[in-house]
Amino acid sequence: MARCFPIPFISLVASLALISPSPAQATGEHKMTPEQQAAMEAYTKAATPGPQHAALAKQVGNYSLLIKSWEAPGTEPMVENGTATRSMILGGRVMMESMNSKMMGQPFTGHGMRGFDNVTGKHWSTWNDSISTGLMTTTGSCDEKDACTFSGSWVDPVSKKTITSRMVSHWSGADAETFEMFGPGPDGKEFKMMEITYTRQK
Incomplete structure (x- = not known):
């Protein structure tokens, strides 16, 4: 091969x-x-790892997750719990996240990586999980407080069309991060599809 x-x-x-x-x-x-x-x-x-990679290293740890997801605008969210582990790999150049939770009552696992490209000056991330066989890639920017905005896309398995989404995250303390994901609703307008609250375990 x-x-x-x-x-x-x-x-x-x-x-x-x-x-x-x-x-x-x-x-x-x-x-x-x-x-x-x-x-x-x-x-x-x-x-050579720089300050952006050092900022990622500060996120290393074990987290409990509160996951809310919306099927459409105006609906009640589905609420699930989960866990995540973040670690640095490749000599401190990339942060890896492993996630375990449930999706619609079924076991769900996911794997993501985040980094900063010294060449392009962009933050980047990847994501794949147990309910798909594809890979989602995103790029974006983060400020000095590590509040980040990313954009990316994936191919919808029903329509076979490319769906674009926007993701934002911010920290409300040293051990609490909120991640939000937005995408197009039935009318094409953006709505919040998912919210994950990360709480680092001591």
Whole structure:
């Protein structure tokens, strides 16, 4: 089975090939060219965790969840409870979240990742779960208090159309975060589809 590598990985390998010293360079006869040095510095900068990653690390822990979801505007929410665990991976570059709860009374598990891309200057996240086989990706921005606004999309399994949503989150204390997800209602107007209250366990 053929293995596919992401484009950034291929670019990195190509750049390392350019940067790697030739036999003559290895003996100290030549130094890297300015182009090779610039490429090495660019990749090093892109890979170095910064303050945005440190902010994500502050969210590490175990959380209890209160989940509210709405099928349509004006309806009563469905309320479920759950748990989530957040940890840092890849040398402090990415925060991973594992979630366990119920959806419509059935067991529900989800997996998400969040990070900050030093190259684009954008925050990003991914999400996949046990009620789908797809992947949702979002990008956005966060302020100095880690209040964030993201936007993303997924393909609706019924209509097969791409659905765009908006997600916002904010912290009301060091251990309490509220996440809200908005999407189009039957009339096409935006409404709140979901609200999750995270409470970190001591």
